[in-house]
Amino acid sequence: MDAAIIAQDLRKRYGDLAAVDGVSFEVASGEFFGILGPNGAGKTTTVEIVEGLRKPDYGTVSLLGVSPWPHDRDLSRRVGVQLQATAFFERLTAREQLHTFADLYGVAASRADEMLEQVGLTEKAATRIEKLSGGQAQRLSIACALVHDPELVFLDEPTAALDPQARRNLWDLLRQVNSAGRTVVLTTHYMDEAESLCDRVAIMDHGKVLKVDTPANLVRDLNAATHISVSSGHLSAEQAAVIADGVAEVDDDGMDLRFTTHEPSAVLTALAEQSALDGLRVRGATLEDVFLELTGREYRA
Numbered sequence: 182m183d184a185a186i187i188a189q190d191l192r193k194r195y196g197d198l199a200a201v202d203g204v205s206f207e208v209a210s211g212e213f214f215g216i217l218g219p220n221g222a223g224k225t226t227t228v229e230i231v232e233g234l235r236k237p238d239y240g241t242v243s244l245l246g247v248s249p250w251p252h253d254r255d256l257s258r259r260v261g262v263q264l265q266a267t268a269f270f271e272r273l274t275a276r277e278q279l280h281t282f283a284d285l286y287g288v289a290a291s292r293a294d295e296m297l298e299q300v301g302l303t304e305k306a307a308t309r310i311e312k313l314s315g316g317q318a319q320r321l322s323i324a325c326a327l328v329h330d331p332e333l334v335f336l337d338e339p340t341a342a343l344d345p346q347a348r349r350n351l352w353d354l355l356r357q358v359n360s361a362g363r364t365v366v367l368t369t370h371y372m373d374e375a376e377s378l379c380d381r382v383a384i385m386d387h388g389k390v391l392k393v394d395t396p397a398n399l400v401r402d403l404n405a406a407t408h409i410s411v412s413s414g415h416l417s418a419e420q421a422a423v424i425a426d427g428v429a430e431v432d433d434d435g436m437d438l439r440f441t442t443h444e445p446s447a448v449l450t451a452l453a454e455q456s457a458l459d460g461l462r463v464r465g466a467t468l469e470d471v472f473l474e475l476t477g478r479e480y481r482a
């Protein structure tokens with residue numbers, strides 16, 4: 182693996198609290214890597230150490246082959262860090278904000294305008310940043326992180342507090358950023374976001390990485406049950422009870438008839454044979470189930 186990041190045994194304490202407690206992971210060049218965990222899991226502290234913004238108490242980081250601490254100017258030109266929208270310069274328009282960043286990096290103003298176009302903000306170029314919507318402000322902060330064309334970009338909860346449509350639009354943008362060949366490191370507390378965007382995900386809790394793998398492997402390793410539901414009324418309780426081998430649970434509330442099973446294809450075949458597929462819904466395990474399995478508690482972001 183051509184590694185963009187190698188983090189080894191990172192540790193950071195705040196008083197009695199081990200905010201980051203022995204974190205190791207590698208990110209391959211070109212990968213879309215997610216760090217997923219609930220509030221306070223230690224995601225931000227971890228990425229700030231990797232970015233070189235925070236000194237770890239212990240552990241080493243190789244970022245694009247270089248140590249990010251102490252600060253290295255050449256390295257910062259190769260790396261983009263998305264600012265939280267609250268860190269914008271005050272009272273500037275969207276274009277002025279982006280031009281200011283371009284200037285700091287010695288990048289041409291024309292490149293900044295291209296970036297504005299790429300994130301879909303050309304029409305808002307003359308709008309003052311405090312007048313941008315949440316989604317627009319996030320897009321601008323991503324543009325600021327990308328204006329110097331970095332190889333690797335860190336995005337810290339870029340879709341926090343956005344409505345579902347704005348989140349989906351931003352996901353498309355993040356996919357484009359990655360397809361253009363950049364390595365992306367995303368921290369998020371949204372399970373669906375990690376599942377949809379990331380090649381691999383590190384699940385963090387209480388300062389530790391519990392597991393790293395592709396979302397599909399994380400779910401497959403669980404060997405969790407599938408939930409199948411159809412409309413009630415097509416099968417008697419007796420028929421439902423013996424529908425197929427491998428059914429762990431049957432429940433009928435008069436609206437929906439639900440099966441919990443490790444043999445979903447056998448149940449679906451039997452339901453089809455009995456013409457009982459009306460209102461069919463199938464739900465497999467998700468990363469939420471993975472979190473539950475790893476920590477013993479429900480995921481609450």
Ligand SMILES: Nc1ncnc2c1ncn2[C@@H]1O[C@H](COP(=O)(O)OP(=O)(O)OP(=O)(O)O)[C@@H](O)[C@H]1O
Pocket residue numbers: 195198200218219220221222223224225226227370
């Ligand atoms: N400067 C600090 N001083 C003291 N405690 C801190 C400091 N920064 C973070 N912490 C604590 O360390 C723990 C990890 O925080 P961190 O921000 O890394 O978590 P996170 O997973 O990014 O959470 P969130 O999703 O809420 O940003 C939290 O309990 C937090 O309160």
